[in-house]
Amino acid sequence: SWMILRTFNPATSARDIYARRTDGDSTTIAIATTPADEYGPVLSPDGRWIAYVSTESGREEVYVRPFPNSAEGKYQISINGGSEPQWAHSGRELFYINGLNQLTAATVATSPSFAVTRQQALFEVTLFSRDQTHHHYAVGPGDQRFLMVQLGRFGSGDLVLVQNWTEQLKARLRR
Numbered sequence: 001s002w003m004i005l006r007t008f009n010p011a012t013s014a015r016d017i018y019a020r021r022t023d024g025d026s027t028t029i030a031i032a033t034t035p036a037d038e039y040g041p042v043l044s045p046d047g048r049w050i051a052y053v054s055t056e057s058g059r060e061e062v063y064v065r066p067f068p069n070s071a072e073g074k075y076q077i078s079i080n081g082g083s084e085p086q087w088a089h090s091g092r093e094l095f096y097i098n099g100l101n102q103l104t105a106a107t108v109a110t111s112p113s114f115a116v117t118r119q120q121a122l123f124e125v126t127l128f129s130r131d132q133t134h135h136h137y138a139v140g141p142g143d144q145r146f147l148m149v150q151l152g153r154f155g156s157g158d159l160v161l162v163q164n165w166t167e168q169l170k171a172r173l174r175r
Contacts, residue, residue, distance in 0.1 A: 051085035088143040
């Protein structure tokens with residue numbers, strides 16, 4: 001029932017994050033609107049938390065705020081740089097790319113208050129397509145696998161789409 005908006009101000013080259021209900025009161029509310037750049041918003045599975053990236057410290061870091069009442073708190077998740085936050089389907093982990101280009105899992109507790117209870121680097125992502133301002137990976141069901149695009153020989157990601165693959169497979173099996 002919410003639409004999350006990331007705006008861009010060409011005069012300042014800064015991005016901000018807003019939200020608007022899709023039904024009822026459609027007033028736009030500010031989520032993260034500082035003079036710094038804020039982008040990459042992603043809601044937790046239960047819709048109570050929003051993770052995003054901000055440059056307010058002078059470098060990219062991942063933060064979490066309550067949603068939709070974002071003024072009630074702000075929690076820094078990454079320590080030495082962070083981008084591309086993605087929630088685990090369980091809502092108990094927040095994944096992000098740390099400043100050393102490692103996919104990192106931050107275990108979080110959301111009750112009675114928000115807290116990071118553990119951080120663990122999982123693996124390096126230097127061989128995968130990256131874009132700090134957009135999510136370039138997905139968390140698989142069960143939160144144990146990730147979908148990423150591996151870089152090709154020339155630094156670009158190769159994505160192969162095979163349509164009607166079952167028909168092609170059947171045709172090859174008939175040979």
